[in-house]
Amino acid sequence: xxxxxxxxxxxxxxxxxxxxxxxxxxxxxxxxxxxxxxxxxxxxxxxxxxxxxxxxxxxxxxxxxxxxxxxxxxxxxxxxxxxxxxxxxxxxxxxxxxxxxxxxxxxxxxxxxxxxxxxxxxxxxxxxxxxxxxxxxxxxxxxxxxxxxxxxxxxxxxxxxxxxxxxxxxxxxxxxxxxxxxxxxxxxxxxxxxxxxxxxxxxxxxxxxxxxxxxxxxxxxxxxxxxxxxxxxxxxxxxxx
Numbered sequence: 001x002x003x004x005x006x007x008x009x010x011x012x013x014x015x016x017x018x019x020x021x022x023x024x025x026x027x028x029x030x031x032x033x034x035x036x037x038x039x040x041x042x043x044x045x046x047x048x049x050x051x052x053x054x055x056x057x058x059x060x061x062x063x064x065x066x067x068x069x070x071x072x073x074x075x076x077x078x079x080x081x082x083x084x085x086x087x088x089x090x091x092x093x094x095x096x097x098x099x100x101x102x103x104x105x106x107x108x109x110x111x112x113x114x115x116x117x118x119x120x121x122x123x124x125x126x127x128x129x130x131x132x133x134x135x136x137x138x139x140x141x142x143x144x145x146x147x148x149x150x151x152x153x154x155x156x157x158x159x160x161x162x163x164x165x166x167x168x169x170x171x172x173x174x175x176x177x178x179x180x181x182x183x184x185x186x187x188x189x190x191x192x193x194x195x196x197x198x199x200x201x202x203x204x205x206x207x208x209x210x211x212x213x214x215x216x217x218x219x220x221x222x223x224x225x226x227x228x229x230x231x232x233x234x235x236x237x238x239x240x241x
Contacts, residue, residue, distance in 0.1 A: 002210035003051040009207040018103040049094040060086040088122040117175030128164035129212035158213035169201040
């Protein structure tokens with residue numbers, strides 16, 4: 001459901017970072033294409049890559065949660081490691097393909113420095129999306145900010161992935177810029193990142209809300225309904241995380 005939106009945003013950021021297009025223009029063109037030719041977008045390799053990233057990430061998280069619940073083990077560490085590996089491998093593959101498809105430089109291998117930045121970015125995003133919300137929700141309730149369980153976890157699920165973009169966005173920009181301009185000075189790269197930081201961070205916050213905020217809430221609801229269905233047909237009492 002959210003993959004078309006994320007596909008447009010990711011493509012627009014890469015086109016803007018490479019100098020191929022302005023961010024606003026790229027976003028406008030992308031959404032015009034989505035509204036006028038949606039069938040072309042959902043058949044495009046870029047859409048399939050994005051869909052694969054989030055399908056594999058949520059499937060891994062749900063599988064680990066289910067196994068740990070059945071074994072009555074804490075799922076936080078294995079879920080963080082498993083989802084980070086799943087998201088990192090698929091997302092880096094996607095980013096590598098996007099930089100080749102939508103960047104300005106000739107297609108080439110992704111530099112090690114870019115890999116490192118993308119790995120750090122994805123680890124932060126996964127931790128904020130799958131591990132931090134429960135802790136932050138409990139803190140909301142402890143401090144009396146949000147007392148209702150459902151409202152607290154929903155607020156934390158939307159807030160955590162968004163806030164972490166303040167830290168992860170520079171890593172993302174560094175990785176993309178190093179791919180496009182591997183030999184520039186540190187001062188030049190820092191100036192480039194500073195120039196794009198605010199608008200790219202805001203765009204990534206808007207992007208991450210449906211991906212891991214609303215998507216995380218929807219995934220939790222689907223998982224809970226699935227557990228209830230299993231309980232109904234099999235007489236199994238599911239554990240809840």
